[in-house]
Amino acid sequence: MISTPFTELFGVDHPIVCGGMTGVGTAELISAVAEAGALGFLTALTQPTPEALTREIARCRERTDRPFGVNLTVLPTLKPVPYAEYRAAIVESGIRVVETAGGNPAEHVADFKAAGVKVIHKAVAVRHALKAQGLGVDAVSIDGFECAGHPGEEDIPGLVLIPAAARRLDIPVIASGGIATGSGLAAALALGASAVNMGTRFVASAEAPVHQNVKDQIVANDERATQLVFREFGNTGRVARNAISEEIVARSQRPGAAFKDIAELASGARGRTRVLEQGHMDDGLWWAGQAQGLIESVATCREIVSGIVADAEKTIGRLADLRG
Secondary structure, eight states: OOOOHHHHHHTOSSSEEEOOOTTTOSHHHHHHHHHTTSEEEEEGGGSSSHHHHHHHHHHHHHHOOSOOEEEEEEOOOSSOOOHHHHHHHHHHTTOOEEEEEESOOHHHHHHHHHTTOEEEEEESSHHHHHHHHHHTOSEEEEEOTTSSBOOOSSOOOHHHHHHHHHHHOSSOEEEESSOOSHHHHHHHHHTTOSEEEOSHHHHTBTTSSSOHHHHHHHHHOOTTOEEEESGGGTOOEEEEOSHHHHHHHHHHTSTTOOGGGTHHHHOHHHIIIIIIITOOTTSSOOBOOGGGGGOOOOBOHHHHHHHHHHHHHHHHHHHHHTTO
16 A cells, blocks of 8 residues: 555545546546545536535445545636535535636635635646645645646646646645556656546546447547647647547637637537537547556456556565665
């Protein structure tokens, strides 16, 4: 077993996190992650209302008595999100750890800390991580350029970003982006992280609530099978490469292009329905990181976590042996 400041602070067996993933972070997956001894996060805004989130938290508790948390992502939306009501649902449900992401978390951190909730904030730059530390968060998840989702606009890979964050921060750092193996966990620890966050790897799990075609596609894809979208609009995202992502890039590069030109293709609802639920792999946008190239099978969450930890321990032992 690998013990770190992260495992001690959050009371979990292993320094592995399954961060919030829209449309994926539901009770089926997160309870399985928790039962495997890692820390998983239900995704608050996957639920249509705060009341639905309360029910989803209860549903997760029916499946596990191990620690788990809730992700609250703050992003610009066409329809206003009742964040205060979602926060209240989280606190009133007795959740003890929250992952914040997206915009400035100041308001949310203050409320959660006042309620005795530990907060992990996801950041894509060291300066953002330092600001979050100043707000009082308990840990920072630092997303390298390899990650699925939004890696920011500075294109700093994990090999540089993780140690750059670890040397400046006084709180535990969670390495995110490009990690799907035990050697990746060992490397992250060597770079100064206290844990790793994996998204794409947990999508390719038996318990992930997505179509089997999605899981099989992740296994079939290599490290080149992602694409950057929305860069022209200052909101870069890394997604799986398919017909839709390629069309989005083509339209975005036309002179005078605006987001409205790709809005229908980029619709999150379309991706969740046509890809994640129905398995039509070229009919919507779906998130995946470069770690696809490291994933060779679909496995249960318990198999994923135990295998990664065992391989990390072997790697650490092998490196120690090299010292003679």
